[in-house]
Amino acid sequence: MSKLYRFGISLEKPLIDAFDKHIRKQNYQNRSEAIRDLIRNELVQKQWKEGGIVAGVIVMNYNHHKRELVSRMLDIQHDFQGLIISTQHIHLTHHDCLEIIATKGKASEIGDLASRLKALIGVKHVNLSITSVGDDGHGH
Ligand code: NI
8 A cells, every 4th residue: 555645625515515425325434435536537537538548348248149249249359359358258048148358458449349349239238347557546
């Protein structure tokens, strides 16, 4: 853990009341923890907008019986092989598969990969989640 710094924040009463209510619902232990997450989110958004390197996870749900779907999906994954760190495939039901694709690279390229996968016929749902790669004060 890196060194912790303290600083004071002045807020209007209605704003801090609303914030406290919000963070209680999110199960934060204290304001510091909640504010740290807000700052990290802001920095991840900034990296995303500026084309910095981020980590992303694509979660997709598809019907593997759809003709050509699996081979098309693999062709796309090979087109982005420099971006993909690992994939995990889970057989959900007789028809449905869950694929989890971990990536690291430019957010715009990760977004392109997710869009191409989403456009395949037989894909039911694609979700993309982006996080930082760690150079933003996580302290590891
Ligand atoms: Ni499967």
